[in-house]
Amino acid sequence: MTTLGQLVISGILIGGIYALMSIGLTLIFGVLRIVNFAHGEFLMLAMYGAWAVTTLLGFNPYVAVLAIVPAMFLFGGIVYRIIISPGLDKPHLVVVFATMGLSIFLQNVALMMMTADLWDVPPIFSHAVIVGALRFKAELLLGFLITILCTVGLQWVIRATYLGKAIRATVQDGEAAMLMGIPVPRIFLITFAGGSALVGLAACVMMPLFSVFPTVGLNFVLIAFVVVVLGGMGSIEGALIGGICIGVVQSLSSYYVAPAFGQMFFFILFLLVMIFRPNGILGQKGAATIGIND
Amino acid sequence: MRVWLRLCACLFGATAILLAGGVAKAQQPIRIGVLLPLTGPFAKNGIENWEAMQIARDMINERGGVNGRKIEFVQGDATSPNAAISETERIITKDGIKITTGSFASPLAIAVSQAAERHGVFHWETTGAAEIITRRGFKHTFQVGAPARKYGQAAVDFVIEDVAKRLKKPASDLRLALLWENRAFGKSVGDGIRAYTGIKKIKLVYDEGYDQFATDMTPIVQKLKDEKPDVLIAISFPNDAILFQRKAKELDFNVAAFIGVSAGYSSPDLRNSIGDMVNGLFVADFPPKVNPNVLKPDVRKVADEFYKRYEDKMKRPPAGHAAAGFSAVWALFTEVLPKGKTFEPDELREIALMLDLPEGSLVNGSGIKFTNFDWPDDPKDAGQNLRASIGVWQWTKSGNDQVFPPKLATHEAAMVPLPVWSKR
Numbered sequence: 001m002t003t004l005g006q007l008v009i010s011g012i013l014i015g016g017i018y019a020l021m022s023i024g025l026t027l028i029f030g031v032l033r034i035v036n037f038a039h040g041e042f043l044m045l046a047m048y049g050a051w052a053v054t055t056l057l058g059f060n061p062y063v064a065v066l067a068i069v070p071a072m073f074l075f076g077g078i079v080y081r082i083i084i085s086p087g088l089d090k091p092h093l094v095v096v097f098a099t100m101g102l103s104i105f106l107q108n109v110a111l112m113m114m115t116a117d118l119w120d121v122p123p124i125f126s127h128a129v130i131v132g133a134l135r136f137k138a139e140l141l142l143g144f145l146i147t148i149l150c151t152v153g154l155q156w157v158i159r160a161t162y163l164g165k166a167i168r169a170t171v172q173d174g175e176a177a178m179l180m181g182i183p184v185p186r187i188f189l190i191t192f193a194g195g196s197a198l199v200g201l202a203a204c205v206m207m208p209l210f211s212v213f214p215t216v217g218l219n220f221v222l223i224a225f226v227v228v229v230l231g232g233m234g235s236i237e238g239a240l241i242g243g244i245c246i247g248v249v250q251s252l253s254s255y256y257v258a259p260a261f262g263q264m265f266f267f268i269l270f271l272l273v274m275i276f277r278p279n280g281i282l283g284q285k286g287a288a289t290i291g292i293n294d
Numbered sequence: 295m296r297v298w299l300r301l302c303a304c305l306f307g308a309t310a311i312l313l314a315g316g317v318a319k320a321q322q323p324i325r326i327g328v329l330l331p332l333t334g335p336f337a338k339n340g341i342e343n344w345e346a347m348q349i350a351r352d353m354i355n356e357r358g359g360v361n362g363r364k365i366e367f368v369q370g371d372a373t374s375p376n377a378a379i380s381e382t383e384r385i386i387t388k389d390g391i392k393i394t395t396g397s398f399a400s401p402l403a404i405a406v407s408q409a410a411e412r413h414g415v416f417h418w419e420t421t422g423a424a425e426i427i428t429r430r431g432f433k434h435t436f437q438v439g440a441p442a443r444k445y446g447q448a449a450v451d452f453v454i455e456d457v458a459k460r461l462k463k464p465a466s467d468l469r470l471a472l473l474w475e476n477r478a479f480g481k482s483v484g485d486g487i488r489a490y491t492g493i494k495k496i497k498l499v500y501d502e503g504y505d506q507f508a509t510d511m512t513p514i515v516q517k518l519k520d521e522k523p524d525v526l527i528a529i530s531f532p533n534d535a536i537l538f539q540r541k542a543k544e545l546d547f548n549v550a551a552f553i554g555v556s557a558g559y560s561s562p563d564l565r566n567s568i569g570d571m572v573n574g575l576f577v578a579d580f581p582p583k584v585n586p587n588v589l590k591p592d593v594r595k596v597a598d599e600f601y602k603r604y605e606d607k608m609k610r611p612p613a614g615h616a617a618a619g620f621s622a623v624w625a626l627f628t629e630v631l632p633k634g635k636t637f638e639p640d641e642l643r644e645i646a647l648m649l650d651l652p653e654g655s656l657v658n659g660s661g662i663k664f665t666n667f668d669w670p671d672d673p674k675d676a677g678q679n680l681r682a683s684i685g686v687w688q689w690t691k692s693g694n695d696q697v698f699p700p701k702l703a704t705h706e707a708a709m710v711p712l713p714v715w716s717k718r
Contacts, residue, residue, distance in 0.1 A: 011510075014510045210509075210537070213338070250510060254510075258502055
C-alpha cells in the first residue's frame with residue numbers, strides 16, 4: 001500500500017511539472033494554431049538563465065522567476081517578430097520547419113557557449129518531505145502548487161480580463177475581431193511571448209530538480225506534446241489533467257510492468273484517448289481549428 | 295661543351311624535381327578521420343575524447359610525426375547513429391580518408407564501423423564496447439577498448455573478491471541487483487553480467503532495463519527499495535545517473551555497495567551535480583589512471599605528459615574513456631602506422647593482427663592482442679582486443695582511486711558498507 005501511495009503521489013507531483021512546461025505550448029497552439037517545435041529549447045534556454053541567476057548572482061531559483069519570466073517574454077516576442085510572424089500567412093510547413101531550424105540552432109548555440117557539461121543548482125531544501133511512510137522532494141510539491149496557481153491564474157486572465165476577451169475573440173474569428181478593433185497581430189505577439197514566459201516559469205521550477213545541458217529539451221518536449229494533445233489542444237486545465245495522467249501512468253507501469261515500458265504505456269493511453277476522444281480529455285470538437293477552448 | 299652544359303642542367307633539373315617530389319611526399323600528412331559525437335546527447339563525452347585525441351596528435355607531431363609525416367585529423371560529427379553513417383561516408387568519399395577512429399559510444403561505433411567496412415576503410419575503435427562491433431565478420435574494424443562483458447565481469451569479480459569479504463558474507467548470499475539503460479552499451483553490459491553471475495552462482499534479486507531519457511526515477515528506486523539489495527550494479531549515462539542518485543536520496547534507498555559501470559558514473563559531471571554524495575561509489579570502467587608501476591618505463595613518461603597536458607587544458611583529470619581514447623590513438627600512431635608503407639587498409643590490418651603488446655604497454659594499462667576469427671570463446675569474433683584493461687575505481691573526496699584489480703590498484707576500497715544517506 002505504501003508503495004502504491006508513493007507511486008501515485010510521485011506520479012501526480014511529476015505530472016504537475018509536465019503540465020507546467022506544457023501550458024505555454026498549449027496556449028500558443030490554441031491561439032496561433034502553430035506548433036512550436038523549439039519549445040524544448042526555450043525550456044533549455046530558460047533553465048540556463050535560471051542556473052546563471054542562481055549560481056552567478058546567488059539568488060534562489062524561485063526568485064530567478066522575476067528575471068527569467070520577463071526575459072523569456074522578451075525573447076518570445078523577438079522570436080515571434082523575426083521567425084514566426086513572417087511564416088503565419090504561408091503554408092503550415094513553413095512555421096514547422098522554421099521552429100525546427102530554430103530548435104537545432106539554439107541547441108548548437110548552447111553547446112558552443114555552455115559546452116555539453118551538465119549544470120545544476122544546489123538543492124533548496126536539504127531534506128525530503130515525509131508524510132507517514134511517503135517521501136517526496138519539497139521542490140516537487142512546490143512545483144505542483146505553482147502549476148495549480150498558474151493554471152487558475154491563466155484561466156482567470158482568459159475569462160475575466162480585457163486581454164483574455166481579446167484573445168478569445170481572436171481565436172473565435174480573427175477577421176471579425178480585427179473589424180471590432182482588436183489588434184490581432186499584437187494579440188498573437190502577446191500570446192507567443194506569454195507562452196514563452198510560462199516556459200521561463202517552468203524552467204525556474206525545474207532547475208532545482210533537473211540538470212541543464214544543451215539537449216535537455218529533447219527529454220521533455222515529447223512529453224509536452226503528448227500532454228497538450230492528451231489534455232485537449234488549447235485547453236489549459238486539460239494540460240494539467242494530461243500531465244497528471246502521464247505522470248501517474250508512467251509511474252505505475254514502470255513499477256508494475258517494467259521501467260523500459262513506462263513510455264509505451266503513456267503512449268497506449270494517448271492512442272486510446274485519440275481513438276475514443278480525438279479532441280483530447282478536455283478538448284472540444286474542432287479544437288485544432290478553433291483554438292483555445294471557451 | 296654547350297651540349298654538356300645542357301645535359302648537366304637537364305640532369306640537375308630532373309634531380310631537383312624528383313627530390314622535391316620526394317620531400318613533398320614525405321611531408322604529406324597522414325590524414326585520419328575522427329568520428330565523435332561533438333553535438334547532441336553524447337557530446338559531453340565525445341568532446342572529452344576529442345580533446346584527449348588532439349593531445350595525442352600534438353604529442354606525436356611534436357616528436358616529428360610518424361616516419362616524418364605529421365598526423366592530420368579530419369573531423370566528423372557522429373551525433374547519432376544515422377549521422378555517424380553519413381559523416382563517415384562523407385569523410386571517406388569526399389576527403390578520401392582511409393583510416394578512421396572514434397567513436398566513443400557503442401551505437402555510434404556500430405554505425406561508423408559499418409560505413410567504414412563498406413568502403414574497405416581501416417577503423418580503429420577507441421571506446422565502443424558492445425560485443426556486436428567485432429562480431430559481424432568485418433575485416434577492417436579493430437576495437438582497442440574492452441568489450442562490454444569485461445565491464446560487467448570486473449564489477450562482479452570485485453563484488454566476489456573484495457566487497458563480499460568486507461561485508462563478511464559469502465558472495466552467494468549477497469543480494470545483488472542489476473539496473474541497465476536499455477540501449478546498445480547498457481544492454482550489452484547487462485547481458486554480460488547476467489551470464490557471468492550465472493556462472494558464478496550468484497542470483498540477481500533485481501534485473502531491469504530502463505530508458506536513459508527517463509525523467510522520473512521514482513518507480514525504479516521504489517522497486518529497488520522494496521527488493522532490499524546489498525549491492526547494486528547500475529549502467530547509466532550522465533543525466534540518468536544524476537537523477538537516480540537524487541531520487542535514491544529522496545526515497546532513502548540505501549545499499550552496502552554501489553557499483554556504476556562506466557559512462558554516467560565515470561563522468562566528472564556526477565561530482566559537479568551531486569557533490570559529496572558521490573564519495574564512496576565504485577565505478578567499473580577503463581582506468582582513468584593506473585598504478586604507474588604496471589606501465590613500461592617509456593609509457594610512464596608518455597602517461598605523465600598526457601595527464602599534465604589534459605589537466606592544463608581541461609582543468610580536471612581525464613575520465614577513463616578520455617584516457618582510453620588517448621591510449622588507443624597513441625597505439626595507432628606508435629605501433630601501427632610506423633610499420634606501414636602504403637597505409638592501405640589491408641596493410642594496416644595485417645600490422646594490427648601482428649601486434650602482441652603485453653599489458654602495461656598503453657597509458658591506461660592495456661596491452662594489445664586482437665582476435666582474428668580464432669578465439670575459442672567466440673569464433674565469430676575478429677578485431678577485439680583481448681588485453682584491454684578494465685578495473686574498478688572509487689569516487690573519493692580528493693578525486694578517484696583505482697581499487698581493483700589489485701595489480702592496477704593505487705588504493706584499497708573504502709566506505710564499505712556505504713553509509714546511509716542521513717550520514718553521508
